[in-house]
Amino acid sequence: MKKIWMVILLLWGHLYAMDTQSTLNLYEDILSTLIPKEMIKVYTPNRELHDVFTHSMRLIPLSQPNEADIIIIPNKIAYENIAARLRDQKDLKMPYLFGTDYHLLEAYPNVIGALYWRKGRSQLLFVRNRLKKLGITLPDKYRKYSVESL
Amino acid sequence: MTSRNNTKYFFAIMALMIGFALYLQYSITKSTESLHALEVSKAVQYANRISTYIKAETEGDLESYLRTHTQKREALNKILHTFLTDEFKYIYLLKKDKEGHYRFLLDGSLSDEEEFNAIFFPKSEQFDDVYRNGNAQIVQQEGKDGAKEVWLSLLYPVANKQGSTEALLVIDLSQNYASYLKHLNSPVSQTVTLMQIFLFASLILIIYLTYSYYKFRKNIMQDALTCTGTKAWLNEFLRTHPLDRYNVVLIDIDEFKRLNQRFGEENGNKILKTYIETLRQQIPPHSKVVRTVGTEFMVLIPKSEDLETVLKSLFETLRAKEFKIENESVQLTASMSAMYVPEGARSEDKILRLLDEKMLEIKSRGKNDYAIIGEKRLDDLRFSDMEFIKKALDDERVTCLFQPIFKTQTKEIAKFEALVRFIDDEDPSKLISPFHFLPVIKGTSQYIKMSKLVLQNVFAALQKYPDIEISVNLDLTDLYHRDMMTVIENVLCEHKAFAKRLTFEIVEDMEIKDFEKAANIFNMLRAHGSKIALDDFGSGYANYTYLIKLEWDIIKIDGTLIKELTANPKRAEMVVQSINELGIFYNCSVVAEFVSDEETYNKVKALCIEYSQGFYLGEPKPIEAYLDPES
Structure with a gap:
């Protein structure tokens, strides 16, 4: 019986790891498209996502937004908090902002894209004119998920 | 059942079990599919009604109308709300923009309701197909990368008056409902699963038994030490x-x-x-x-x-x-x-x-x-097989052929020698020589059984032909065998008249050591009137000592000596002559055996040997052949 439980536990662990790995692969791919660096410093207040990033060989999850290359913002409250903390460091380069909610794209013109769920489907959306301002060109595979403006 | 057949049966059973398990799986899958098809057809009917209603409630270009009529849009969204059930998770209307992106026109979802014109990536090329062809389609969403909570999507084209697709009505069937349907079928499904488990367990058991069988078989079929066959x-x-x-x-x-x-x-x-x-x-x-x-x-x-x-x-x-x-x-x-x-x-x-x-x-x-x-x-x-012999004796398939013994000078039949034969059960016309079976049954109860039948045959012949004499062969084991002698004595007592016409030929295949015992037996036989002949004299153990120690009525000169009469006439004639003279001296009749041709017969005749026997004079035949030739 003990062995059976061990097998079930291992299987569950394996499935969980698979899910985590696919999320991580997706973020690694998207973020490396936006930031052409060997190692990308990422900050997110989303604890779950932060934990996922810890398994990456390419993404360095940060506990503070200040030195991040890109910030993954889960909601409007988080955006406001981060914006307040970044206001003080005008001399530093501002990190890119990427959302996990479509409404962040609507609400904040400096959010360049978002990965979110809509009608049970994962949705990736980039706003081309916002990317253009930052000098980012999307590769072909992501171009179909981009709109000129909202 | 051979090993090869066993293997066939094992594999046939296993194939049947696997086939049955697969059939059960196929049946349950089919049954689930038909349940799903029923639900999909319901969704198609809803989509048709919704589409008709939207078209009836709007005028002209759908997008333009909905963009400008906010209240109507809200009203239609609420109506779409009413269609939502556990089964239908999302119902929304999509329009393809100039860039090829889908945008919401209406959304009746209870949660995460989308605003008009919000962008949507359906992640399926079938959306474009339906848009282009105008034919409704079902899209499988469950298990697709980047999709969750949605089981199936019904894509229903909403056509304008010209017949081209103006918008897509999408009804997403929930994954929970798929699970519900699955559970609806679950008692049957569980039974099938249990049966499959049972079949699988049986299959394992059969494989194990097959393995054990072959292992056991190997132990029986192969000697463990030398690896040779058993x-x-x-x-x-x-x-x-x-x-x-x-x-x-x-x-x-x-x-x-x-x-x-x-x-x-x-x-x-x-x-x-x-x-x-x-x-x-x-x-x-x-x-x-x-x-x-x-x-x-x-x-x-x-x-x-x-x-x-x-x-x-x-x-x-x-x-x-x-x-x-x-x-x-x-x-x-x-x-x-x-x-x-x-x-x-x-x-x-x-x-x-x-x-x-x-x-x-x-x-x-x-x-x-x-x-x-x-x-x-x-x-x-076959003829020396004990089973064959036993069966022949049980069936009393024993007969005698009779070879005549002639008076040499006149060529008249003086007596006959009875020679035992078995009758073949497969071909009754075939008589089997004692050469095959005698060595096998000597000393066994079967031999006594045979001897009784031989004596029966001989007495029948004696009874049928009252003027003839017959000799039968006995060897020392017969003489010394109490049961055998009891049989002979009983038969002689029973047929006293025949005993006098009977001669017992003592064959030479064993040496007589106890002459006194042999003499007593000879005396007993003589007491009934029978005669005693020394068979094959001059070969084997039938030597001169026997002439000295025992009394004989007849001496039969061995065939090997008679054959020499033509091969080495001078020396052989001397020997045969001397035996004949000895016979006369001891008051015995002398018989020359193996007289197989005229030359030998003439020699025997010239030597004045009283009796002759051999193929030249007469072969072993049924006695009627000599005494009733016409019959």
């Missing part, structure tokens, strides 16, 4: 491979018990193993080795090989082979009997019996030798 293996092998394709050699290692005692059983086993390995190397390809018992092995050698050469080489090699054990070198000898298997032979039993007899002969000569039994016909084997 008798059981041989029986099975001979079911599919006719024995007559092989010649057979029986090998018995001499004095192996002593070797075991000297070096211990473990070392003995090692030597035996090496011995058989050497034997295997020496025998021709496709030969088979069977351990019959202990240190006795049977080797089947294909008929394409020369038996004598193989046997000789085998004998020499095994005799010369040195076995190293405990720093000592040991050589083994073996006794080998071999046989050319006759055409048509299928069973090894009779062959083995003959080989055993030959083996005993070799062993009685001092072992460490080999011999081949001369070629035999299949009938030879």
Whole structure:
């Protein structure tokens, strides 16, 4: 019986790891498209996502937004908090902002894209004119998920 | 049931079980699919009604109308709300923009309701297909990368008056509902699963039993020590491979018990193993080795090989082979009997019996030798089979042929010699010579049974023809056998009149040692009026001592001496003449046997031998052939 439980536990662990790995692969791919660096410093207040990033060989999850290359913002409250903390460091380069909610794209013109769920489907959306301002060109595979403006 | 058949049955059962399990799986899948199809058709009906309603409530271009009529849009969204159930998770209307992106026109979702014109990536090329072709489609969402909570999507085209697709009505069926449907079917599904588990367990059990069977079979069919076949293996092998394709050699290692005692059983086993390995190397390809018992092995050698050469080489090699054990070198000898298997032979039993007899002969000569039994016909084997003999005696298929004994000078029949024959059950016209069966039944109860039947035959002939005399053969074992003599005595008492016309010919195949006992028996037979003849005088044990020590009524000169009358006339005539004179001296009648041609007959006649017997004068025939030739 003990062995059976061990097998079930291992299987569950394996499935969980698979899910985590696919999320991580997706973020690694998207973020490396936006930031052409060997190692990308990422900050997110989303604890779950932060934990996922810890398994990456390419993404360095940060506990503070200040030195991040890109910030993954889960909601409007988080955006406001981060914006307040970044206001003080005008001399530093501002990190890119990427959302996990479509409404962040609507609400904040400096959010360049978002990965979110809509009608049970994962949705990736980039706003081309916002990317253009930052000098980012999307590769072909992501171009179909981009709109000129909202 | 052969092993090959067993394998077929096992695989057939396994295939049936797997087939049944697959059929159950197919049935349950089909049943689930038809349930799903029912739900999808319901969704199509809803989509049709919703589409008709939207078109009825809007005017002109759908997008323009909904963009400008906010209140109407809200009202339609609420109506779409009302269609939402556990089954239909999302209902929304999409429009393709100039860039090819889908945007929401209406959304009746309860949660995460999307605003008008919000962008949507359906992640399916089938959306474009439906848009282009105008045919409704079902899209599988469950299990798709980047989709969750949605099981199926019904894509229903909303066409404008010109018939081209203006928008797509999407009804997403929830994954929970798919699970519900699955559960709806679950009692059947569970039963099927249980049956599949049972079938799987049975399959495992069958595989295990099959494995155990073959393992057990191997133990029975193969000798564990020498890896040779066993008798059981041989029986099975001979079911599919006719024995007559092989010649057979029986090998018995001499004095192996002593070797075991000297070096211990473990070392003995090692030597035996090496011995058989050497034997295997020496025998021709496709030969088979069977351990019959202990240190006795049977080797089947294909008929394409020369038996004598193989046997000789085998004998020499095994005799010369040195076995190293405990720093000592040991050589083994073996006794080998071999046989050319006759055409048509299928069973090894009779062959083995003959080989055993030959083996005993070799062993009685001092072992460490080999011999081949001369070629035999299949009938030879059949007629010497104890089962055949027993059946013939039980069926009383015993008869006598009678060879006449002639008065030499006149060629008149003086008497007959009764010669036993068996009647073949397969061909009653075929009479079987005692050469086949006598050696097998000598000394057994079957022999006495046969003798009774012979005497019955003889007395029947004596009764039928009151003027004839008949002689029957007896050997010493018969004389010394209490039961046999009781039978003879009873018969003689019963048929007193016939006893006087009966002669007992004492054959020469055993030496008489107790002359007093023999004389007593002769006297007993004579007391009934019967005569005693010394058969085959001049050969074997029938020698002059018998003439001195016992009283005889008739002396029958052995055929080998009579044959010499033509081959070595001068010397043979002297011998035959002297025997004839001795006979006359002892007041005995003399019979010349084996008178096989006219020349011999003339010689016998010239020597004045009283009686003659032989093929020239008369062959063994049914007595009627001589006494009732017309019948």
